[in-house]
Amino acid sequence: MIKQQLVHEQPIAWQTLCHALKNNQLAHAYLFHGPKGTSKLECAMLVAQSLVCPNKDEHGFACEECEECKRIAHHQFADLIYLDGSETSIKKENILKLQHEFAKTGLEHTGHKIYVVNQAENATTEALNALLKFLEEPSSTQMTAILICDQMDRLLPTIVSRCQLIPFRPLSSAQCYERCKNEMNPLDAYLLSGMIHHPQEMLAVAESDEYQHAFYLFENFTKAFSQSPYYGLDLLLKAGTERKKADGKLWMRYFLEMLMVFYRDLMKGTGNHDNAWYQSMLDMYRMKHIRYDQMLEILLTTRDKLWKSVNLTLLCDQMVYQMKEALG
Numbered sequence: 001m002i003k004q005q006l007v008h009e010q011p012i013a014w015q016t017l018c019h020a021l022k023n024n025q026l027a028h029a030y031l032f033h034g035p036k037g038t039s040k041l042e043c044a045m046l047v048a049q050s051l052v053c054p055n056k057d058e059h060g061f062a063c064e065e066c067e068e069c070k071r072i073a074h075h076q077f078a079d080l081i082y083l084d085g086s087e088t089s090i091k092k093e094n095i096l097k098l099q100h101e102f103a104k105t106g107l108e109h110t111g112h113k114i115y116v117v118n119q120a121e122n123a124t125t126e127a128l129n130a131l132l133k134f135l136e137e138p139s140s141t142q143m144t145a146i147l148i149c150d151q152m153d154r155l156l157p158t159i160v161s162r163c164q165l166i167p168f169r170p171l172s173s174a175q176c177y178e179r180c181k182n183e184m185n186p187l188d189a190y191l192l193s194g195m196i197h198h199p200q201e202m203l204a205v206a207e208s209d210e211y212q213h214a215f216y217l218f219e220n221f222t223k224a225f226s227q228s229p230y231y232g233l234d235l236l237l238k239a240g241t242e243r244k245k246a247d248g249k250l251w252m253r254y255f256l257e258m259l260m261v262f263y264r265d266l267m268k269g270t271g272n273h274d275n276a277w278y279q280s281m282l283d284m285y286r287m288k289h290i291r292y293d294q295m296l297e298i299l300l301t302t303r304d305k306l307w308k309s310v311n312l313t314l315l316c317d318q319m320v321y322q323m324k325e326a327l328g
């Protein structure tokens with residue numbers, strides 16, 4: 001599964017690692033960098049599996065199914081050290097302790113030890129320095145470290161320069177949609193793929209109360225607004241008073257972003273043909289004279305003002321008034 005994903009979504013990472021694994025030329029240290037949701041950790045675990053798997057494929061990658069692969073996936077392999085900066089910050093002491101234990105035994109006798117450091121931006125510079133120094137020392141055991149980070153600029157250049165860089169590129173909306181459409185309502189997957197470029201986050205947001213509320217509003221607003229901007233405003237204000245401040249205006253942001261996906265589709269002539277309701281709405285709006293670019297501008301400005309504005313009613317009022325103007 002992860003292998004197919006990498007081939008399609010991260011061809012640079014795939015080809016670089018494939019070449020290294022096939023020729024047994026792994027670097028001491030890699031830095032997998034790129035935005036959240038780009039399978040960097042999954043790829044690091046695949047590399048770890050590929051070093052021990054007895055049933056490798058023709059590209060040099062692990063089978064993902066054998067006993068060894070499963071143990072790596074469940075973090076039950078003694079020659080794999082996994083450090084997760086997303087839970088706690090990683091300090092030099094942690095690294096030194098691990099190195100000490102590592103040096104004592106090679107429990108699995110695979111001849112290759114691997115460190116995976118997730119969210120390396122949350123490790124101290126001393127910790128990363130200690131790790132890299134250890135890897136660069138000549139030793140009888142082969143060792144590889146994979147550092148993973150979302151933001152490379154949060155690591156010191158002296159650390160970055162000692163690693164081979166593997167860039168993970170952001171997923172496109174279409175790739176996010178493909179990944180999520182079978183795991184949630186396809187229309188939700190479509191809208192969310194235009195709002196959030198991160199499959200796991202899309203799944204979490206789709207189930208949230210704020211999103212459900214925004215979607216309910218989106219469905220009703222598009223219909224009401226097409227009849228009269230005032231119907232639309234009415235609906236919006238009612239929805240606003242029903243949801244008090246405790247919701248943190250998040251539902252409003254989702255609602256605005258859904259409308260942006262909708263107006264972008266109108267402007268570009270694209271859509272989601274799997275959903276009859278959505279397509280019929282697009283068709284209906286396309287018959288009107290609407291300045292799509294102006295609509296998008298209004299939605300964008302409203303979203304930017306959302307967190308600064310204390311009066312949501314006034315903001316909605318202004319937005320719908322401006323949208324009415326853009327109807328031409």
Ligand SMILES: [Zn+2]
Pocket residue numbers: 049053054055056062063064065066067068069
């Ligand atoms: Zn395997």
